[in-house]
Amino acid sequence: MIPFDYRLAASIDDATRAASAADTHYVAGGTNLIDLMKLDVETPSHLVDINALDRETASLAQVTELPGGGLRLGALARMSDVAWNARVRELFPVVSQSLLLAASGQLRNMASMGGNILQRTRCPYFRDTATPCNKREPGSGCSALHGFNRTHAVLGTSEHCIATHPSDFAVALVALDAIVHVRSASGGERTIPIGEFHLLPGAHPEHETSLRHGELITAIDIPALSFGNRSLYLKVRDRASYAFALASAAVALDLNDGRIRAARVALGGVGTKPWRSREAERALVGKTAAPAAFQAAADAALREAVVHRYNTFKVKLAKRTLVRALTQVMA
């Protein structure tokens, strides 16, 4: 790991000013960043520690109610705090489940909301500086295209990158139309809809989010959703716990006399970004909530899938995952 300067930020202004310098990273939980720094994948010269910002602004580390029924998740709230939060479990079980099915008890006590949606892919070539990777070294090539690509994406890929987005929580967020609040060094604030927060790899897989340099995530809002309590996160992986998703589904259904009035569907483990499937939602709305509609939705969600040598199984797996999630959320 290369040496770096460390600074504990005392306020949001202090943090954003410090982070406007080149080659600077924020650090909160550190669980992803420090891992990648040990691998020399991340090589910041300056670290700005934002863990004390809640002394200035307590809500940064809290879950608070929004007027009108939604919830605001402070960027520094830890995965475990949000996962066990009574209001989160009541209003948006899919969020709590996506967090509890991710990482381990220790990591959930460390990792923050802001850091979670910024986590980097687990593509083994991205993590290995000895191999080409367009995301890590633009223009160097993609080792996964013809390499070991069993865990890689089938949706949203490009000829430059097929790396899977690793977050479960972000999949729940895209299903719920969450809003990301950010602050810049100039003190300006803006909001980014979660669907526009993560970018498709296209020709520039090194650009992963629409955040500008030095911008700080302060909160993630989950807007009110009348049927948010009928939501579910289902995750399928190589072992029963403590693994990244091979396929996952975040679903919410609005039912009226057995018919689907509205639906939210997002997929994880199969997309280069947290994957909202409006195709699946369209296939569900107006239909009777039954296996035929669920299968049609799953087929629609994976229609555009592009597979590589070792991940062809993911198409069928993702479909079955979605069908099961829709079946279980009815229960």
Added chain:
Amino acid sequence: MTNFRASPHSSRPSFPVAANIPAAGELAPDFAEIDEAGRRVTLQDFRGSPIILAFSSVHWNPAAPERIDDYNRLISRLRGAAGARLLRVEHDGAWRALAFDDAQVTVPVIADGSAELARRYGVGEGPAVFVIDANGVIRWRHVAGEPLVLPENLTLSEENEHETPRVPGAWTRREFVATTLAASFAIAFLPFTRRTDMQAQTLAGAPPAPADTVPVTLRLNGRDVTLQLEPRVTLLDALREYAGMPGTKKGCDHGQCGACTVHVDGRRVLSCLTFAVMQQGKAITTIEGLAGSVGATGDGLHPMQEAFLTHDGFQCGYCTPGQIMSASAMVKEPWGGDDADVREAMSGNICRCGAYTNIVAAIQDVRRGTVSSTSGHSTGAEQ
């Protein structure tokens, strides 16, 4: 240069110029280091018996383990011929991680995290070996980058042997006669001969600046400890290599095994994935402090430790401190009461021996309140 990662970064904070390397015939620079068991070790302690001071390389290439084997063989043969005591100097444990399995050569390890020892001996990133006789005089050396001239008929005679204190357990053979060493040992050092070129290449000719350390005050098991650390020192390394508390274990060092679990402000976290400098002002509890003041004599056990003993919740024991730290925090989290809940909650702690069944039983005993501490009450340092 396939033996190096293409990186200018060293785990040793700095490496000095070659001119400072003490030569044969010179008095070996003294040192005062803390060994693996937390004991203070000085060169003076070894007066009276020859020693081999072996510096591990900062970079071993896992794809070329034969280089390590050659290096180990060289040290082993030197030691066998000399009857000298071996002191290995590690920077970060890479050696242990790379299956160093020659039981003859697993002797005291000095963790040279601050590179102080490397600096005194003028050693850079590559491996180096110094043979020091019973009177503390360097008799032979090899530092990566130098031509390897094998020692011939070196005799390390000890003078005033009855006047010099001997370390208990130190090697007592005084004669060092190394006549034959296979020239193939040279291969261990050849890859490092272009080290200087590499530095020039990767650092644009500029020698790296000495790393900046900062004072870091940690509240460890209820006591404030101030350490002088680089910001890049993880909490795990600070505990093990600087604070003399090796109870917390380094398993994968990447947040995948749970061996390094400690409590910060009462919550279980992974000490390998946070920097020590980030944990100032927090209450840190390690396995050494878990039992706290339980027991009149201060040596009582935490109920979770008792339960692991009762249920035999371990085999080799390496994951055990992490399992116990994780378990003792997990019981305060809002999990359901089933065994399945325990297995899910503890999935971040890997046990290669497969003691899971007994670990679950131990945790369930504590959760049901059927285990108590040795002193009869269930208070820990954090409660």
